[in-house]
Amino acid sequence: xxxxxxxxxxxxxxxxxxxxxxxxxxxxxxxxxxxxxxxxxxxxxxxxxxxxxxxxxxxxxxxxxxxxxxxxxxxxxxxxxxxxxxxxxxxxxxxxxxxxxxxxxxxxxxxxxxxxxxxxxxxxxxxxxxxxxxxxxxxxxxxxxxxxxxxxxxxxxxxxxxxxxxxxxxxxxxxxxxxxxxxxxxxxxxxxxxxxxxxxxxxxxxxxxxxxxxxxxxxxxxxxxxxxxxxxxxxxxxxxxxxxxxxxxxxxxxxxxxxxxxxxxxxxxxxxxxxxxxxxxxxxxxxxxxxxxxxxxxxxxxxxxxxxxxxxxxxxxxxxxxxxxxxxxxxxxxxxxxxxxxxxxxxxxxxxxxxxxxx
Numbered sequence: 551x552x553x554x555x556x557x558x559x560x561x562x563x564x565x566x567x568x569x570x571x572x573x574x575x576x577x578x579x580x581x582x583x584x585x586x587x588x589x590x591x592x593x594x595x596x597x598x599x600x601x602x603x604x605x606x607x608x609x610x611x612x613x614x615x616x617x618x619x620x621x622x623x624x625x626x627x628x629x630x631x632x633x634x635x636x637x638x639x640x641x642x643x644x645x646x647x648x649x650x651x652x653x654x655x656x657x658x659x660x661x662x663x664x665x666x667x668x669x670x671x672x673x674x675x676x677x678x679x680x681x682x683x684x685x686x687x688x689x690x691x692x693x694x695x696x697x698x699x700x701x702x703x704x705x706x707x708x709x710x711x712x713x714x715x716x717x718x719x720x721x722x723x724x725x726x727x728x729x730x731x732x733x734x735x736x737x738x739x740x741x742x743x744x745x746x747x748x749x750x751x752x753x754x755x756x757x758x759x760x761x762x763x764x765x766x767x768x769x770x771x772x773x774x775x776x777x778x779x780x781x782x783x784x785x786x787x788x789x790x791x792x793x794x795x796x797x798x799x800x801x802x803x804x805x806x807x808x809x810x811x812x813x814x815x816x817x818x819x820x821x822x823x824x825x826x827x828x829x830x831x832x833x834x835x836x837x838x839x840x841x842x843x844x845x846x847x848x849x850x851x852x853x854x855x856x857x858x859x860x861x862x863x864x865x866x867x868x869x870x871x872x873x874x875x876x877x878x879x880x881x882x883x884x885x886x887x888x889x890x891x892x893x894x895x896x897x898x899x900x901x902x903x904x905x906x907x908x909x
Contacts, residue, residue, distance in 0.1 A: 664689055664905055668848055675828070675844035676837075680860045681898050682853035684905035688823050692906040695792050695821025702907070705746045705899060706791040706822075708763055708782070708813070709798055711756035712830075712883060712891070715748045719892055723748035732896075739900040751789065752781040759801045760809035782813060786820050793902060795895065797827035797857070799839040800881050807842045814850055824850075825902055828858035830891075831869055831881040853905075855898040860890050 664686040670678055696702065707713045714720075722729055722740045729740050740747070752769035762768040763782045769775040775784035785791070794817055796810075803809065817824045826847045828840040840858055847854040861868040868887030869880035883891060 662908070667851055670848060672841065672844040672848050675841060676859065678844065678854065678856045678859065680856050680894055681901050682825065682855050684853050684902050685851045687851040688853055688902065689906045689908065691818055691821055691823045692792060698821045699790065700792045700821055701790045702792045703742055704789055704791040705743055705793040705795070706751060706753060706785050706789055707795045708753045709795065710758045710800055713754045713797055715750065717888060719895055720748035721892065722896065736896055736900055739896065739903055742903065751785050753785045757801055758798055759803050760798050760806050760813055761803050763813055764809060782816060786822065791822055793823045793825060793899065795825050795827060797829065799829045799843070800831055800833055802834055802839050806839060810846060814846065823902065823906060825853045825855055825898060827855040830858055830861055830867060830883060830887065833879060833881055853902050855895065857891060857894060860894045861887055
């Protein structure tokens with residue numbers, strides 16, 4: 551029955567979007583009546599998901615970038631999870647002028663060997679480091695992707711409204727003055743992935759869940775996606791990323807972990823390095839979504855960006871409730887949390903890039 555409803559949803563939505571003629575739906579009058587009853591309920595669910603996050607930041611000012619952290623050492627399983635900004639020391643001496651190097655899209659790999667495993671306890675995920683430990687398995691996935699033709703200069707984002715370009719990392723493609731203030735190694739990473747930060751995609755929009763990434767009607771036939779491919783498959787086809795941030799879960803589902811396994815399996819087979827991430831909120835009340843993602847990171851041996859840990863010192867964990875949507879609760883990021891999200895995500899991307907592109 552579930553398969554019938556899923557297929558019916560896909561067919562009906564495809565028709566509504568002008569993908570297929572009505573006669574190709576292959577329904578009798580009786581089944582058409584049943585379909586309309588089922589799909590009215592599905593339409594309500596899709597509408598709720600689409601409006602859950604939309605326009606959350608349309609009227610919010612662009613936050614001022616936080617002070618930039620210095621060059622942090624590779625995190626270890628016992629390192630502190632707190633991401634603290636550092637400030638340059640004040641000197642009374644006048645420095646001699648020197649030419650300022652310009653970042654480029656070239657890269658010199660580091661010979662540092664990667665660990666065989668994360669060596670982290672999923673039960674203790676709240677104390678994991680913010681920035682990912684990158685295991686050798688990530689390097690192997692990357693090499694497979696290069697043999698398949700993935701673009702080493704491209705990354706994608708799988709997420710909800712907190713992952714859309716204007717809230718996430720789009721500013722690195724649109725604000726050269728901000729980029730110029732970054733540490734040089736992060737400027738190199740911005741140059742390396744230029745064009746990926748501010749692009750719209752079928753896998754990052756309000757209400758996205760793990761299941762939605764696998765459901766073809768979710769992309770609404772935009773971005774040249776077809777009814778025969780999921781948003782995930784479409785994104786891999788049109789962008790050919792070497793890396794993907796996977797950060798869904800605020801709108802979690804009962805089979806969230808199972809769907810996430812399917813997402814990770816498809817990415818790994820395609821040679822795309824997943825960067826799993828925790829979410830900031832606790833909409834499920836027991837933090838089991840982040841706990842499940844930590845378990846999957848250890849099981850699959852994948853890089854893990856612990857965004858949750860980056861916000862522990864902010865009031866209310868950097869979250870607030872929109873007055874017009876009180877039933878959604880504290881799931882939206884305050885401006886300071888948005889700035890930390892952007893910076894720690896760029897640092898995570900830089901760390902994974904440098905690790906997997908070694909010899």
